Each structure stands twice: as C-alpha cells, then as structure tokens.
Amino acid sequence: MAENVVEFTDGNFQSEVLESDVPVLVDFWAPWCGPCKMIAPTIDELANDYAGRVKIGKVNTDENQATPTNYQIQGIPTILLFKGGEVVDKFVGVANKAKFSAALDTHLS
Template sequence: MGSKAQDVNEATWEDVVLDSPTPVLVDFWAEWCGPCKMVAPIVNEIADEYDGKLRVVKVDADANPELVTTYNVMGIPSLLLFKDGAVIDRVTGYKPKAQILSKFAPHI
C-alpha cells in the first residue's frame, strides 16, 4: 500500500508541519517545473521508507507564495526538513535519492 506525500497549504501548514511530533520533509514544487517532476517519485519513496519516522508533505509554490517567502525558497524543487517547527536542513534542485538521504537521514 505505502504512504504518499500529503499536500499542505498555508491554511494547514501550522497543524501539519510546525506542530508535528515527528520530523517533516517539505517538498516545495510547481506544476511547470521539470526537476520537480523528477524528484517527486524519490520524495514518495522516502515517504514509504520512513513511514512512522518522518512525515512527508508537498507545497505548491505557486499557490502558497507566503510560505515560499517565509522560508526563503529561492529555487524549486526545494526540500526542507523541519524538526520541532524549525528548518534544520534543506536541499535545493534535483538531487539523486542517495544524496538527499545522506543530508537528511542524520536528523530522522
């Protein structure tokens, strides 16, 4: 069955991301972004593999400009790792799965 990244927006942000008891990986993406489409299956694989230890969510950057500004998202895709309501690490642009995990795994 597996889990899939959940969509969040400015309205659900605080409940889903900031108040989460587990770390949250946030994928900032946009419909027109080619590299975002390339990283999406990797993000879903991470959601499956870390189910229970990591919450994985997606934010449509075009639909949620306040979140993009608040968290200084300069390029997409941007993967931000939140723990206890704060950004503790980030990966910008398409990266292979191993590279993404090597950056985030120590925090999970």
C-alpha cells in the same frame, strides 16, 4: 502523489509541519517545473521508506505563496527538512535519494 505524501498548504503548514512530533521533509514545487517532476518519484519513495517515522509532503508554490515567501524559497525544487518546527537542512535542485536518506537518518537519531 504517493499515498504517504501529504499536501501542505498555507492553511495547514503550522499544524502539519511546525507542530509535528516527527521530522518533516517539505518539497516546494510547481506543476510546470521540470526538475520538480524529476524529483517527484524520489519524494514518493522516501515517503514510503520513512512512513510512520518522518512526515513527507509537498507545497505547491503556485497555489500557496505565503509559506514559500516566509522561507525565502527563490528556486524550485527546494526541499526543507524541519525538526521541532525549525529548518535543520535544505536542498535546492535535484538531489539523489541517498542524500535525502542520509539527512533524514541523521535527524531521526
């Protein structure tokens, strides 16, 4: 995991994501998930590109089951974009960096 990528857990999700002053991109993943591994470098790049403007992190769905259940995560990878504590965008499966950047840029303005 890149240094700018935050590890979100059931325990810190409220404070780190829902109460964040900046938009938060959350990658719901698991270590055994092939597509999750494919998208990981993109998440790392986004974390570096948007450092200081957007919080980017991951929830390991094997270790943290309450949060994915709360957001009805049924397949991984699922990436949710939060702003003001609310989900404002959702991506399921592997998507390219440009798609995420466009969504982030929209919610930064």
